[in-house]
Amino acid sequence: MSDTAPADRSETQEAIMAATYRALCKHGYANLTTQAIADEFDKTKAVLHYHYDTKDDLLAAFLEYLLDRFAAHADVDHHEDPRKRLLTIVDRLLFGRDADNESSYWEFQTAMLAVRAQAPYTPAYREQFAENYGFVHETVAGTIADGIDQGIFRDADPERLATLVLSTIQGARTNRIVLDDPAVTKETHEALVTYFDAVLVRDGADGLVE
Amino acid sequence: MSDTAPADRSETQEAIMAATYRALCKHGYANLTTQAIADEFDKTKAVLHYHYDTKDDLLAAFLEYLLDRFAAHADVDHHEDPRKRLLTIVDRLLFGRDADNESSYWEFQTAMLAVRAQAPYTPAYREQFAENYGFVHETVAGTIADGIDQGIFRDADPERLATLVLSTIQGARTNRIVLDDPAVTKETHEALVTYFDAVLVRDGADGLVE
Structure with a gap:
C-alpha cells in the first residue's frame, strides 16, 4: 500500500x-x-x-485520480476491525456510498464501463486499470489476511478470495448497468455477505451483517 | 426454460x-x-x-443467436447430476469450452464487452441482454434448486445464489479482458468451486472438484 x-x-x-x-x-x-x-x-x-495532450492522456490521469481517492479512504480504515473494513470496501465499490448520491454513481459507472471496454485498445488505460486493480486487490487481500491473523476469519487463501471478491463486484456492476436492474447489486451484496459469514468468519465470531 | x-x-x-x-x-x-x-x-x-436494416438490428439478432446456442447446450445437460451441471455452466461461461479454442473466445468476449458497454444507449441490445441473462439465471437457479431437492445441496436461496454466480462470472470476464490477465479467471474459478463445496454441497456428498 x-x-x-x-x-x-x-x-x-x-x-x-x-x-x-x-x-x-x-x-x-x-x-x-x-x-x-x-x-x-x-x-x-x-x-x-x-x-x-490527448483525451487518452486525460482519461489515464483521471483513472490515477480515482485510485488516489480510493487510497485516501482505504488508509483511514486501516486500524478498524477486518470485518468492518471488508464490508466498507464492498459497500463502497458496489454502491459508491462515498459518492454524492447513488444515481450519479451509476451514471459514472456506466461511463466507466465504456472506458474499461476501451482498455484492450488503449495501453495507457490498461496500465492504469492494472495499477488500480492491484491496489484494491492488495487492500482486500490484506484485510482478509489481517482477519485470519487475528483469529476472526478462518484459514483461507487471501489472494484468491480477493480475486473472487473483485470479480463479483465488477460483474455485479456490469450486469446492473447492462440490464439497468438495481436488484443485481442488491442480491449480489446479500449473497456475498452471506458467503463471508458462512465461509470466512470463524464460528463464534460476529458476522459481517450490521 | x-x-x-x-x-x-x-x-x-x-x-x-x-x-x-x-x-x-x-x-x-x-x-x-x-x-x-x-x-x-x-x-x-x-x-x-x-x-x-441496421448494425443495431444485426447485433440484437446476434445476441439472440448466442442465447439459442447456450439454450441448445443447456438442454442436453438437463438430466445430469446438479453438481456436474453447475460446474459445466460455470466452465463454459468462464472459459468458453464449447468454443473452438480459448484464445478466440477471449477475442470474442473482448468484442462483447464493447457491446455490453453500448447497452445503456441501445434499447435493442439491453432487451436482448436481459432475455439472455434471464435464461442463464433461470438455468443456474434451477440447477441449484434441483440440487437442494435431491438433498445434495444445502438449503439456500437459488435465485440469490444464481445472481452471485452470474455477477462473479461476468466480473471475472471483464477484469480478465481489461487487465489481459488469465490468472483472474483461473483464480475466480478455483475460489468459486471452493465456495460451492464449502457452502452449497451438503456434508458427506461429493464436492464439485473433478
Whole structure:
C-alpha cells in the first residue's frame, strides 16, 4: 500500500479531474469532449490542452485520480476491525456510498464501463486499470489476511478470495448497468455477505451483517 | 426454460450469424462493418442489408443467436447430476469450452464487452441482454434448486445464489479482458468451486472438484 502515494497535482489539475468526473456522468465516455469538460469548470479548453495532450492522456490521469481517492479512504480504515473494513470496501465499490448520491454513481459507472471496454485498445488505460486493480486487490487481500491473523476469519487463501471478491463486484456492476436492474447489486451484496459469514468468519465470531 | 424456443432462422441468416461471430473476433465491435462481416462468408453486403436494416438490428439478432446456442447446450445437460451441471455452466461461461479454442473466445468476449458497454444507449441490445441473462439465471437457479431437492445441496436461496454466480462470472470476464490477465479467471474459478463445496454441497456428498 505504501508505494502508492497520491499524485502531486496542482489545484488546476484537481479541478480538471473533478470536472471530468461530472462530464463523464453527464455525457458518457463516447461523448466526452474537451468542451464538455471545460463547461464543467471555469477554465477554457486551452487549459485542458495545456495539461493533457490527448483525451487518452486525460482519461489515464483521471483513472490515477480515482485510485488516489480510493487510497485516501482505504488508509483511514486501516486500524478498524477486518470485518468492518471488508464490508466498507464492498459497500463502497458496489454502491459508491462515498459518492454524492447513488444515481450519479451509476451514471459514472456506466461511463466507466465504456472506458474499461476501451482498455484492450488503449495501453495507457490498461496500465492504469492494472495499477488500480492491484491496489484494491492488495487492500482486500490484506484485510482478509489481517482477519485470519487475528483469529476472526478462518484459514483461507487471501489472494484468491480477493480475486473472487473483485470479480463479483465488477460483474455485479456490469450486469446492473447492462440490464439497468438495481436488484443485481442488491442480491449480489446479500449473497456475498452471506458467503463471508458462512465461509470466512470463524464460528463464534460476529458476522459481517450490521 | 420452455418459452425460449430457438429462433426460426434461414440458412443464410445462420451463415450471417456465424460470419458476425468471426468478424467480431477479428475486428472488435467498434470496427464491425457490414463489409467485415460480408468478407467472412460468400455473400455480398446487399444480402446483409436485405436481412437486417441496421448494425443495431444485426447485433440484437446476434445476441439472440448466442442465447439459442447456450439454450441448445443447456438442454442436453438437463438430466445430469446438479453438481456436474453447475460446474459445466460455470466452465463454459468462464472459459468458453464449447468454443473452438480459448484464445478466440477471449477475442470474442473482448468484442462483447464493447457491446455490453453500448447497452445503456441501445434499447435493442439491453432487451436482448436481459432475455439472455434471464435464461442463464433461470438455468443456474434451477440447477441449484434441483440440487437442494435431491438433498445434495444445502438449503439456500437459488435465485440469490444464481445472481452471485452470474455477477462473479461476468466480473471475472471483464477484469480478465481489461487487465489481459488469465490468472483472474483461473483464480475466480478455483475460489468459486471452493465456495460451492464449502457452502452449497451438503456434508458427506461429493464436492464439485473433478
